[in-house]
Amino acid sequence: MENYFKMNLTKAQIDGISNLGLAHMGDCVFEILCRAYLCAQGEKTVDRLHRDTISMVKATSQARFVDKLLPLLTEEETACYRRGKNAHVHAVPKSATPAEYAKATGLEALFGALYLSGQTDRINELFKAVMEG
Numbered sequence: 001m002e003n004y005f006k007m008n009l010t011k012a013q014i015d016g017i018s019n020l021g022l023a024h025m026g027d028c029v030f031e032i033l034c035r036a037y038l039c040a041q042g043e044k045t046v047d048r049l050h051r052d053t054i055s056m057v058k059a060t061s062q063a064r065f066v067d068k069l070l071p072l073l074t075e076e077e078t079a080c081y082r083r084g085k086n087a088h089v090h091a092v093p094k095s096a097t098p099a100e101y102a103k104a105t106g107l108e109a110l111f112g113a114l115y116l117s118g119q120t121d122r123i124n125e126l127f128k129a130v131m132e133g
Helices: 011-015 019-040 046-057 059-072 075-085 098-116 120-132
Strands: none
Touching: 011 098, 019 046, 019 075, 019 098, 019 120, 046 059, 059 075, 059 098, 059 120, 075 098, 098 120
């Protein structure tokens, strides 16, 4: 039986997933990290948690996160980020520029690929480095 909390896909399997498929996975990975980070900060109302989460996961915030993250990436991780960044999206939210949205999609693709390959410790390391740095 597959353990969907601890994935371990091969590079070939991950390469077979579309750029936007990886971003789809990474979107929820990034959001759960943000939610956990906010909960760990202490007592907040559900409304405050929700608003803070939305603020952290929007494309403009993710683009700023990427700017801090890029120097920490390995060559392979950078290639995965670029793969997502170069994905052809059909719509960009009004709150973000196309460049910001591309960065956000790259971040999500990277986190999706790392999650699917079982590299949760690396995801946590990168997230902490940016949030605590």
